Amino acid sequence: MQMPPLDPAILARRSEIAAALRAIVPGEGVIDDLDGMRPYECDALSAYRQMPLVVVLPETVPQVSAILRYCQDHKVKVVPRGAGTSLSGGAMPVGDAILLGLGKFNRVLEIDYANRCARVQPGVTNLGITKAVEQEGFYYAPDPSSQIACSIGGNVAENSGGVHCLKYGLTTNNLLGIEMVLMNGEVVRLGGKHLDSEGYDLLGLMTGSEGLLGVVTEVTVRLLRKPSTARAVLLGFPTEAGAADCVAAVIAAGIIPGGMEMMDKDAVKCAEAYVGAGYPLDAEGLLIVELDGPEVEVDHLVARVEEIAKERGATTCRVSRDEQERVLFWAGRKAAFPAVGQITPDYMCLDGSVPRGRLVEVLAEMRQMSKKHGLRVVNVFHAGDGNLHPLILFDANDPSELRRAEEFGADILRLCVRVGGVLTGEHGVGIEKRDLMGEQFSDIDLDQQMRVKCAFDPDHLLNPGKVFPKLRRCAELGRVVVHHNKLPFPDIPRF
């Protein structure tokens, strides 16, 4: 993975920069010794590691503002970091950039049940929000698999999803407001406890901007009442196509399940061996469909889903009888990644999204690719919204396998784009998919995105080396080329 060349002038000023940061954040908040910085050298995309220039852990918004203003004035790059659980290298350090950790912003500031929202600091974990409100029967809907560890600030940066987003939306659909600090140190608030924006929807833009536009210092999220009932249906099919058809038929019947997950035969085998969830080992495709809501509605929809599944040739059809069994049905799915980890030294997790109607074709083509690259692939995915998580099995100690795994992964993502899908459904571009952006976007598309970046960060100091395959200077991007004396296009109808 090629990162931008390090600036020797910045590296030479390392101790001066550390001292300047200490003047802003006193005490233990600045870390510049190698052992102290080691925990920050990577995020959850741990194949890539890099020590930062200095780590700074501010505790207040004025400190964040002063740090960014200092970095802007002295042209020092900044990598913001929440809990470091990014799967795409979004929080991976850069050698000539300070690492700005928001971990000390870990307080729930206000819970407003009457307006059904919570105001929290960005370092609060995703699950921490639900924990803070569940005694009153509320929860925060987006539930990425890393929810026990990932921070809400990171969720905003990545627009995190989870298994329930088909029905409840991603982070962007569950946010009401943020406070953020711009690279020039200015503090702005977007949204609040009310709905919609008075001007451009910068809150929507910030969500999923991967830490390239600003540093989030406060988050207001929407709270929902926990559904009174949830049941999971376990459906086994003799073919993957049967399972995929069933997914389409459920949605065509007007049912939006809380979650609808699919696993292929290998994933089922691994998960069953690991957790013993009672999955049918003969199924080529397994679906877990969760229905939630009022009890009568869940009963009604479960019956409909069973009916549809049987019409589509389901050979296993089991409805969770109680909460314990529902959790057990999910346990295998939730443990699928570590379960696969039991049968391979390493695996690479991908994250493309495709139109649901193309699932079967994409799975078949992936098998072909698997043969071509000589590596196994196991599939676990959010079938309801077409978000695939193929796991490529390899051994990182074999350099040829690592290279082949990377090529295989790139081929899968190209396939996703080719069938009308996208490179990443929920993990983000980061460094991982950066160099594939050209598969989905033209240079003009990317230039337009970079111009938006320039509106926030004209010197490209925030989270450099991420998302964009090649950076163009803002001055160059800003130039308008005007061709005077052109014909005023006489062939277009005028009145």
Place this chain on the structure above:
Amino acid sequence: MAGTIRPRDAKELRQAVEWALNDGVTLDVRGQGSKLALGKPMHCDQVLDLSGIAGIVDYAPEELVVTLRAGTPLREVEALLAQRNQMLAFEPPDLGPLLGQAAGQGTLVGALMGNLAGPRRLSVGAARDHLLGFSGINGRGEAFKSGGRVMKNVTGYDLSKLAAGSWGTLAVLDEVSVKVLPAPDQTRTLLLLGLPDEVAVKAMGAAMGSSHDVSGAAHVDGRTALRLEGVAPSVEARLKGLRDLLATTDTKMEELATLESRAFWREVRDVMPLKAEADAIVWKISCPPTQGPGVVARIKTQRPTACAFYDWSGGLIWLALPASDDADHLLVRGALGSAGGHATLIRAPKSVRAAVPVFHPQPPALAALAKRVKESFDPERIFNPGRMG
């Protein structure tokens, strides 16, 4: 009087923008022009009429997505979706009659450009939450795209969010992909009668905070309406649950069945219940739901003849004020106080809209940022210049 240019496809659209850019021509970008009376009055050199770039490109009901061109009438899209029992869940309003025009006009892309949503905004999100992707022309005359046709997509910046609610000031869209949802089998409404505003907003809050999946909560003329949608047995059970939750010894309740319910919520969506004289000023105020009654009360102490009704559980106030030269903008915005929110001047004579900020003024740092974002798309300010003032 400005001339009109009416491209027939994306290529002609790009040529038109390129020409405008080269000749320093500003463009009044419109679909059917149904919302021309909304926003800051503009003085453009040319009208860019998108009604010639119309039609459904692709509709995949099982994918929950429809792709269509910018000039496609909203009514046409809704009729198409209804055939497959689907809908635009955000309930784009028809503001035509409120703005002194005929009903049934407007394009879906026009509704997206205003980020306009109806009562279901509360439960399923705004127009912006349903725009999956688009292609269009920026103010440099370049064709670009963002987003896609799939539900889950975090590839690159989410420019769809910026486009929605930009009132055509960032780029001219030629094609959009929009998320659709199954239409509910049944719609029922529980009405609580005679509650004062404060009590009504508390009741709506309790309903929204319950597990009964309320998809509309409005307070209109002493009637507090709670909408339940879905399959019949579920709607029945939730209706009973809501009644039990909200029952007090002296609260009178009534129910509206499916057809009456649909008519009622269509009227709320289109701001019909607002008792506004023909020359009255109309404001749309978004605030934290519990603050709604306080905001209205503060305005009424100064303007006792003001009328208002609430949607979005109290968080949306439609307000009518007697005609004035300044639309009482300081009073209205001042009434929001420190609780946060914003007020948009929806209806006022041109001279009034020219004189006062139509969109809620932003703090300087935010306004400067928004200006830089505008310039990143349209550096020469050729698209709808000044409309969002």
